[in-house]
Amino acid sequence: MKNMSNEVNTAGQVIYDIEARKSYLQITDEDAKRMMAIKPLAEANVDTILDRLYEHFVSFNSTKAFLQSDKHITNLKSAQRKFFMKIMDGKYDHDFLEGRISVGRTHERIGLEPEWYIGAYSRYINLILPFIVEEMKGKPQAITQHVSSLVKIIFLDMGLAIDTYIEAMKIRENNLKQQFIGNLSQFSGSLSEATNSIVSATSQQSATASEQATSVQEVSATVAEVKQTSIQAVDHASKVISSAEGAVVASKEGTQAVEESIHGMHDIQKQVEAIAEKILGLSEQTQQIGEIIQSVNEIAEQSKLLALNAAIEAARAGEHGKGFSVVASEIRTLADQSKQATNQVRGILGEIQKATNSAVIATEEGGKKVDSGVLLANRAGENIHRLAQAIAESADSGRLISSSSQQQTAGVEQIAVAMQQISQATKDALNAVKKTEEVAHSLRQLSGNIDELIESFSTVKKLEVEWKLA
């Protein structure tokens, strides 16, 4: 059996063996001669045939779609004429083959499927047959021979056209497939690369998210501590304010007490001075008493002397003077007693004078002490005032601290809430990253699948044109 395989050139095109085809279809030189014989007939009726053919094309939407305009139809008709007349040339050689291949490839390119041009061949046969039958009227053998030759040639032509179409289609499909494989391969590469990047990024994100979660926990713990500290600060500040307010009240009372004590001391000083004055007055009166005492003493002395002299006189009077002597003795005793009394009074006056001096000195000392006491009290008052100011300032500071701490607490609480939200977001992000990772792994799998697919596509089968007669 003759080998029907066609060789394929470097462009993937099939090198057709025209002679083998002609042999298979049993096309002989006779057939060529018969075609040349009916060429004038065809020449004469080609316009009619073409008009009918295009009328037929136009009447079908599928074929009409290929016809863009009247001018286009005119051009197509011109081409069809050449094609049709070429069939009638009787030369079925390499040139003929080239022409057929060109037509087949054009059909494939413009998407004119075999369904339609097989129909066109059918129409050609049907349109030309009446002319042949008319031409060879009464010559049934010649009709049969010529129609047979025509059918053979038409089929040769048609087979070539179909094979060319299939070949072109295969080439195009192959090109598309190669292009698809290329694109797919590129896509797969990009996908793989992107997947790797995603996986890497998600790993990094995952690690970062974990770190972030840890950091968030640490920050949350710190925030809790800060909050506690802040609350304690508020507490301490409140205590400071409370004690400072108490101290301010106490210092005001202290200032008042100091003022009162200064007033009191001034009063004491006045009274002490008054006492000193009175004591001095008393002392002066005791001096007067002293003078009186002196007089009394002198009188007593004289009385005593008189009594003594009276006693002398009485003694000299002898018995008669005895009674007088007793009286004199009595008077002398009284004088002695007076003197003793005056001495006692003088002693007492001396004591009074000493006491007065002591009292005056003590008063003076007391006055000085009151002065220094007033000075000290004033100083104490100033100190208390200053202390009160300092305490008031510290109370203000405490209030500021309290206010700030409260704001801080509020801020810290907001931070804590935010941290919880961040923590939640981090968890969500971690989950999302895990999902992304899963997706990325799926993508990687997909990329692998695509690669396998490409691999399977890339095994280009040797393009063969199998001849199957339907």
Added chain:
Amino acid sequence: MPASESRFDWDSLKNRLNDISKIGNEERTIEQIRETLVERAERFRREESTVHNETEEMIVFQEGDERYAIPLRMLSEIRPITRMTPLPLVSKNILGVINFRGKIVAMYGLSRDSHKKTTETLKDSHQGDVHHGQKIGSALIGHGIAANLALFADQVIGTLSISAAEIREAPISLGEFDYIRGVGTDGLIFLDLENLVKNKQFYMA
């Protein structure tokens, strides 16, 4: 120190003031005055026999560091002296002379430093250190044969009734100093003014 200890006891002070204010304002009843008089009479009551027979009235005075006693009967008068005229070239015992009721009387000092003391006092008096009329001492002016004599006394203490038995005899060793009658148990020196006047030793001392 607890406040209670330093607290002044005003109540006590007021009580004392109250007591003081009563002094001198007490209304004395006749009964109270009578009681005082009876008390005084009791104090001066004497046994009649001792007054009459066995006792002798003495005057006691101080001169220098010593106390002396002279019988009242030997004196005519006691006078305070405010001035005295010292005499030159006389015994140290003679302090000077005074005018007693128009009569010049010699003043005798018993103490060893009487002369010096009175001289200095008089000098101060003349120089104005001592007020004019200020008492220098007392003059015990003698009686009888001692009428021209006066004893100087820093201070006249008083009188004393004493029995002869209470006077101890002067020791024999005093010899011619017979103007010393004896000494008392409390160191009081009993003088005999008449013997003093008679004793030449006294003038020559």
